Amino acid sequence: MGILLFISVLLIAACGLIYELVASTLASYLLGDSVLQFSTIIGTYLFAMGMGSALSRYLNRSLIYRFVSIELLLGIIGGFSSALLMLAFAFTEGFGLILYGLVIVMGVLVGLEIPLLMRIVRERYAFRDVIAHVLTFDYLGALAASLLFPILLVPHLGLVRSAMFFGLVNIAVALWTTFLFANQLSGARGLRAMCLLAMCGLAIGLAKAKQITATAEDNIYADEIIFVRDSRYQHLVLTRFKDDLRLFLNSHLQFSSRDEYRYHEALVHPGLAAVAASRRVLILGGGDGLAVREILKYPQIENITLVDLDPEMTKLFATHPMLTELNQKSLLSPRLHVINADAFPWVDSNTDSFDFIVVDFPDPTNYSLGKLYTTAFYRAVGRHLSTQGLMVVQSTSPMFARDSFWCIAETLKQAGLLIYPYHVYVPSFGEWGFVLASFHTYTPPASLPSGLRFLNLEGLPALFQFPPDMAPLSMPPNQLNDQVLVRAYDQDWKDVSH
């Protein structure tokens, strides 16, 4: 019996430590600042254990019954603690209260265990042996738990199932204690029934752990993540919240389906509707097919060439049902020709001419992307413009990145083009800017395609007005050998965030 008893000590010690680690880790995950979370939770837990030990002196009768009850209770509370905390974070405002409440309850119960156990076995052994054996196995259990937790449990079971698994262990200890002390225990049958019931509950929990985690995570990250892919070039994440689809490339928001029509109508129509008898269109970037959707509203367009680096991107937007609904299957249009290539070398080697060119690249966050915003690049693009042709360039925000916006405008000008900057308000982006450029004077369109949700002829002139806080700034052009834009953009966003 001796060794079995001490194995129980080892197991309950491990359980106690696991609950503590689970609570600390979860708090770190969810609240951040892991040093603070670990320190305060371990401190609170140890303090609660002290309270438990202090309280143990008030328990005088039926020690074994009480011990089994404590183990049972601890198994249930500890086992479900992780799931409870995740759901609490996702669905309530009182995560902190529940977290520390649970930590204190578990701490008190764990604090009761060892003093009770020592008193139960004190008649069998000399006092010094009781202390030595119980504490030895207590610390051994702690070591085992602290090694198992990071190496096996967290990576393979996850936090929810780890806690539940050790809840089961805890109850198993309770159950076997009822057999170990069967002759000294009254009411063993009731305890055993309760143990079995609790074990069933935890077993079900274990089986359903994935759903619990998913339910909680959906709510924690607000928007449901419906697609994640690492392509060779970028990290694509698509999220949905109710009717709002959002695409993130390398964690930069590309569009929100609630207001992208504002962006894409403004990107395409002020330019394209102004080109008489346009037949051929080139899009650089824009693999989401949303600009194509707008361009397809012109029946006279015979041919659209879309050059996007990432085949994963164009494939996703040609096949995913939610996305083809958004772009109205534009990427499947027989008028569209998709080329997956790096834009600058493609523009440099191709000789076709186009009536309208859309330049819609990610913002110039680094020197690699910055190459696509240089005088050399715009000169190369300009060579593809037909005599009547117009090009439009996504030019970041004239409000939040005013230097950058006017730097792009100046760059187009230095590339020998006439420029017509304009801006539009897109709620998910804020104030956003574009630059129309051509080799001839731009005349605003006399008509627009039907069915537009944002743009109308009356509103058009206002887009070209820049209020004082977005008014032109004198900036040098961005050149391959002196990329002032990348530095300006970096500085602009630093200024916004400070």
Added chain:
Amino acid sequence: MKVGRRRFLGTSSAALVGLSLKSERHIEGAFVNDSFQMGHLLRDRSAFPATKRSEKFRVVIVGGGIAGLSAAWWFRKRGFTDFVLLEMNAQLGGNARWGENEITAYPWAAHYVPVPGPKAVYVRELFEDLGVLRDGQWEERYLCFSPQERLFLYGRWQEGIEPAVGLKQRDRDQFRRLEELFVKFRESGEFTVPLELGRSNRFKSLDQISFSDWLRQEGFDSDLLNWYTNYACRDDYGALAKDTSAWAGVHYFSSREAEEKGPLTWPEGNGWITRRLLERIPENIRAAQMVHRITPKGHRASVFAGETEYQAEFVIFAAPTFLAPYIVENFARLHEFVYSPWLTANLTLEHLPDSRGAEPTWDTVFLESPTLGYVDAMHQSLRSQIDRTVWTFYWALADGPAAVNRQLLLDKDWNYWKEAILHDLERVHSDIRQCVSRVDIMRMGHAMIRPTVGSIFSEQRRHLSSLGGRILFANSDLSGISIFEEAQYHGVEAARRVLNALGSRP
């Protein structure tokens, strides 16, 4: 993949204590472009094949580096075609040679030309010819892209190569004072590119002491300034400041006034210029033709290469001048020509290594390194997404006697140099061995002329560059500094003088 329990336990317990082995790529490579074997045939006066054929050209150009190619370019541009250019190596270009693999073209030696100033008239004419300079505008895609240079020091990066972080006030003062001195030298108009157009005897005394002695005399003792001036001498001359004439040291810093953010560069470095020049003169070129003897005979000269005798009215000797005593009949020994030994390597990278968060630059230099760092061949690519590249690694063996270093180049095997290079790169790119698939190494015993004390105003040099006979010398070593503009200047000047002479005697 199913992992057996034993193996799982093995690997996980090893990983637990940090003992698992990182997978290391197998690295291939070899010595390439070795030419010392041919040089040693000349040195040892080996027997060469007997002459079987004879051909006549009005002019023979010996050597297909930038000097020789520039002479040929000048001839063709002025409508003169009765000449042949003989190059010892299979590939033309000399120090402007290049290589190419499925990723990119890359340089083997010289990899840029500073944006030429107004005095470099011939270079400007060449660049107009090649479309680098159009209507007074430098073609943007041939100027070095941002970000250009970075220095790794104190475990971090800084932009530019002149140390700018971790300076004490004393260092800062000295850097400023030195720059003020260089501004004055620049304003004197004595330090020009090409060198011959500005040089007078005014600062001749600077050629009498070493650059490091001059700096000490002027009260410069900052360690960082010392590092920087030594880096400059290693980079342009393959020598330490103590082995460099102070005149040449000052010239490095005082000869250029930037009119545009440069320099001019291409993926294959100056190999791009070689390629464009070759396109213009293909029918006049004969590669793998080692000239082993030149004999002046009255109004003609004979040039012997392989089994062919080329009879010519003029010979432009554009090969390194130190070869002349071994080739030209009755030629006096040259004592005043010292050459620096170099090693360059091209590393093929299958993916980009960890660079401590920094974006790749064109030129990367490490403060704590005897080498000159590396240049990224894909930097001038127009692509936005770059995953593989080639790095050209430069190492001037400047420390110690040139002859000893030359012997070291010959004695040590490929593996020794490969390890030395990777070890140097590992100080910053800890995972470099997982990225590199190939290291090709080029050894050059006489890579470039060294502007030693007294060499800039050397009488022997002046004599050779103004020699009026049948043989005209044209290598950049006549200037005492080995840069593109000097080679081109001497090549064009020799061609111009030959055309003048031929014009007066049709």
